[in-house]
Amino acid sequence: MADINKLQSKENTLFKSALRFYEIKQYKKGLKATEQILKKNPEHGETLALKGLFLCNLGRKEEGYAEVKHGIKNNIKSYICWHVYGLVNRLDKNYEEAIKCYTQALRIDKDNIQIVRDLANLQIQMRNYEALNETEFQLVNLRPNLKQFWIGLAFSYYLLKKYDSALKVLEAFESSLKEKPVETKYEVSEMLLFKNLITEESGDLEGALKHLEQFEDKIVDKKSLLESRARILVNLNRKEEAEKVYRELFDRNSNCDSYLQNIFKCNNINLENPSDDDVKKIIEINKGLLEKYPKSLILRRTPLIYLKGEEFNTEMKDYLKTYFIKCVPSLFNSIKNIFNDAEKAKAIESIALEYYDQIVKNGKFDGDENKQYPTTYLWILIFLAKLYDHKREASKALEYVNKAIDHTPTLVESYMLKARIYKHDNDLETAMKIMNEARELDLQDRFVNSKCVKYMLRNGNIDEAEKTAGLFTKADSPSPLADLTEMQCIWYEYEKAMAYAKKGNNGLALKLLHQINTHFKDIYDDQFDFHVYCLRKSSFRAYIDLLTYEDKIKSHPYYFKAAVALIRLYLKLNSQPRKTKEELENEKFANLSPSERKKAMRKARKAQLKNAQAQAEQNQKNDTNKKVDDDPDGEKLLNAKDYVEECIPFVKSLLEFAPTRIETHILATQVYTLKKKYLLALKSLKKSYALDKNNAEVINNIDQFVKNFNADKDTVNATSRKIIEEEIAKIAK
């Protein structure tokens, strides 16, 4: 029998061209080429695998996988087959499997650069730095003259926090060069800053400072240069020099809060708890800077934070008057943090009311000659309305906002504010109506439109909300929701999920909340392309930022919100008896008389049939390119075997990324108690107790925990039991 894995020369060239087609992403042509080879050699392993790869890239996943596996079976000793299998897995974001395949391929052909490089990318994606280091080392050995491999190696040392080795690698490479490579100014500068960063993080601050001085003129990113220098000087406790650098930075951007605060800190001012002396110093420095930068906004705001009593009043009067005249819509927001001080809040209120009286009486501020324009009056009204809304005094807030609307009925902001006031007063229906009026005033304003959608969802008008959201989504997407999902519009999905949950449509709520989780996974997966790109483009520092950001992606507030909502929903479902399909259907038509119910059910069934038909037709049309939603109503999620089990991954990520939030520990306690993992539950119970021992949920959790634990006492092993009993005695009364 002839070897099935041998090709004649003609097929061999075809095979090579197929490989090229893959590289230039001509998947359809590649598929044809492989099919041509397979006509003559139907069992050729490598071609089969390659065909599978093309199929997968064209969206025909199942067929593709079958072909690839078939290929491997026919030629298990080919690195190409294993490489292809790795590529297919990578395409599916199944990185761990992919790493295994690559390792297998390298066992067969250990010097294949392409495979080693791909492997390195996967390892960095999986944050397997030790292995990455080995792989990068191999790459340097394979091609010692390629700069990017050396950088990769240095980078892997940096990630392992072996700063000395990283620097040595970079130096060794540079000294091995006979002639300087051609580099752009930017590349040189980034390289220098990267080296500087390594030196700084290794703790050699003096060295880093010297390095900055030495190459100052070669570094083009002046802002980073100055920031690094200032940071190092502060850490070296050379505060006077540091202050100079921060002043230089402030000159570049006179609205940067952190520069200003650092200037204060360099003057040994305690910003958290300033003494009278400190306040004097702050005001003095601030005054000096203000003379130089009269247009800086934060310099105007800073004294308001630190001054007290009469001085504060004078400053505040000045501040408010300036910006009332200037008609600044965000005036109230700019002083919101000052508003937390009760005394100052009172002062602000009386100042604003005083100005209001003056304008109402004379149309001008006391002491001024010129009359104020009507807009000044309008913004005073808006300010007062916002102020009372912040204090949750709805009737007063409404009084002022209505005056504003009477004054200028075309200002969108006043309507939005009015809607907000109603929302805070829990009148969601009116809030929605007024927000819709605001929207109709300016139909081009996407922001108002989005707000309106949110208010509609809060009020439970889901269909209307979807229609309104659709005004701004892509016209050619199948539905507004599809486009918003594509755009990863998380707020919309969250609000909609909450609206569904309120209506008892738990399946769809679950589905949307899971969708949010998927977005975060996608964002994490999307970094893959940057592993090659950033090193090639020498943007190391931005790349490091990206890696740290992606590591913490799940600490995003929206992830927290969605995960909490999801766990709560699952726990709620868990506490209710499961409904059968019939019960669910009956519930839908609960308000109808029997005959009407029959009619409605018949109608629903017909609609369902029609939908299914339409879906089937569309599937045929769309062929294989578009994914089909196999669970449009979230029924599969509702049919999950164990709701509590589903919570576990979310509890784990909450514990990892939001360990300071009380909700995390409250939910973790509940989930682990239900799962009978009493030690874990106890750990979270203790944390939540420490955070707030008067929280109603915490108290309830303690009772539940004790009740469940006492029932299960005998199944828990002796040591754990002892610990739990001791610990629980401390908190349970």
Next chain:
Amino acid sequence: MHYYNNCYDIPNDPFVNVSLQQITPYSINSVKIINRLVFPITYNEQFYRDIIFKYNINLSRLAVVNNKPVGNICCRIEPSSNHPIVVDNVNEEILYIMTIAVLQQFRRHSIGTLLLNYIINFCKLNTQIKTILLHAQITNKAAISLYIKNGFEIVNIIRGYYKNVDCPDAYLLQKKI
């Protein structure tokens, strides 16, 4: 403590920021609200549709102060035969101002003049029109003085021009350009 008095270049007159914008389906609601507040009569939906879709879009403008719509002017071109009393040449086309309005709080800041000037200049530059006409309620002294100040003259009194309002009589005013 007043070390930063007047450090800002606050414009003395915020109305330097008046801009005239095209009226679009997106902003037509503002026009409706302004007209509802300013005029004693209500215009129907068709009126607003015509402004956007039927007449030349450059014959109407929305006056916007610091992002707030505060006034509008809407005109159309019609044959002079619609106004037989005033115009001699029957085949001539004239410009008729259907509405000109400024919110009460924003009057006396030359926004009305700005709107009128816009339309006059538009006619001079882009059309052959020689005559601008408009109706004004004879009790509306403020409006009439604005027109007179801008070179309009009263050419006729039409009794019972408006329906269902206190004073149904109107002046017909005209300006030659």
